[in-house]
Amino acid sequence: xxANKNKYFKxxxxxxxxxxxxxxxxxxxxNGMLEKGxxxxxxxxxxKELHADLFQxxxxxxxxxxxxxxxxxxxxxDIEEDARPQYLExxxxxxxxKYIFVGGPAWxxxxxxxxxxxxxxxxxxxxxxIPFTTHVGSGLTGIDTHLEEQYPGNEVFKGxxxxxxxxxEDPDRVRRQVKDWLEDLFK
Numbered sequence: 748x749x750a751n752k753n754k755y756f757k758x759x760x761x762x763x764x765x766x767x768x769x770x771x772x773x774x775x776x777x778n779g780m781l782e783k784g785x786x787x788x789x790x791x792x793x794x795k796e797l798h799a800d801l802f803q804x805x806x807x808x809x810x811x812x813x814x815x816x817x818x819x820x821x822x823x824x825d826i827e828e829d830a831r832p833q834y835l836e837x838x839x840x841x842x843x844x845k846y847i848f849v850g851g852p853a854w855x856x857x858x859x860x861x862x863x864x865x866x867x868x869x870x871x872x873x874x875x876x877i878p879f880t881t882h883v884g885s886g887l888t889g890i891d892t893h894l895e896e897q898y899p900g901n902e903v904f905k906g907x908x909x910x911x912x913x914x915x916e917d918p919d920r921v922r923r924q925v926k927d928w929l930e931d932l933f934k
Contacts, residue, residue, distance in 0.1 A: 753836045753837075753839065754836070755802060755803045755804075755805055755835065755836045756800070756801070756802050756803075756836065756838060756839065757794075757800065757801040757802075758800050759794070759798050759799055759800050759801075760798070761798050763797070763798060763799050763800055763844075764843065764844055764845040764846060765797050765798075765799035765800070765844065765845070765846040765848065766799060766800050766801075766802060766838060766841075766844040766846070766847050766848065767790050767793050767794040767797070767799050767800070767801045767802070767848040767850070768801075768802045768803075768804065768838065768847065768848070768849050768850070768862075768865060769786050769787065769789075769790035769801075769802075769803060769804065769849070769850040769851055769862075769879075770786065770803070770804040770806075770811075770850075770851040770852075770858070770859045770861050770862050771783075771784030771785065771786035771787035771788075771790065771803070771851070771852070771881075772784050772786075772811055772813070772818060772852065772859075773787075773813060774812075774813025774814060774815075781915070784852075785852065785881040785909075785911035785912070785914040785915065786850055786851055786852050786879075786880070786881045786911070786914075787803065788914040788915070788918065788921075789850065789879060789881055789907075789909055789914050789921065789925070790803075790848075790850055790879070792914075792918075792921060792922055792925045793848055793850075793879060793907075793925055793929070794848075796922075796925055796926055796929055797848075797929065799846075799848065800838075800844075802838045804834045804851075804861050804862065804864075804865055805834055805835045805836070806832050806833070806834055806835070806861055807832070807833040807834060807835055808833075810832040810833075810861070811832075811859065811861075819854065822854040822855060822859060822860075823854075823855055825859070825860040826854075826855055826857050826860065829860070830860045831860060831861075831863065831864040831867060832859075832860055832861045832864055833861075833864065834861055834864060834865060837868075838869075841869050841870075842870065844874065845873070845874065845875060846874075846875050846877060847866075847871070847874050847875065847876050847877065848877045848878075848879060849862060849865075849866065849876055849877065849878055849879070849894075850862075850878065850879040850880060850881075851880060851881075852880060852881050852882065852911065853880045853881070853882040853885050853886075853887070853888045853890060853908070856885075856888040856889050856890070856893075857888075857890065857893060858878075858880070858890055858893075863897065866894075866897075866898065871898055871900065871901050872900065874901055875901065875902045875903075875904060876894050876898060876901050876902070876903045876904070877903070877904040877905075877906065877932070878890050878891050878894055878903070878906035878907075879906055879907040879908070879909070880906065880907070880908050880909070881908075881909050881910070881911035881914060882908055882909075882910060882911060883910065883911060883912075884910065885908075886908045887906045887907075887908040888908075890906060891903055891905070891906045904932055905928075905931070905932060907924065907925065907928045909921055909924060
């Protein structure tokens, strides 16, 4: 087996048809200084529960600052311009996946635009999109509807929205939410 040199991709121990892809921010955020972003923690929980591959979207040229206020300014501008920020690395063998769990924080009712860059860069034929997000009180904010509108050829399953601070402060609660959500999705 060839060694994986992509530091943003983590393969599951078993063969899988599920990919968890996410963008997460750290640094000074809405719930304080974060060493690891809320969405990163949530994505890792989902991947672990599913035994899925995991891919972190990391922007080229530090498009997203680590300070909350400038981050929100960039995010709002990206949405207004329908920007597609570029990311480092990519997922090997994307075509093998059937289920694409796609996540990021909810910013102004959207994922960070880098998430849409990723989706636009891949052939989504016959893929099922499953959104998840962290937020400060807004919930899924219509992200699932945006996915349905932007990728009309894809089925979009019920998403998961978790208050971001809970990933840091009450991870057991979030693990239960993840487990219940996944059981509901695949019953």
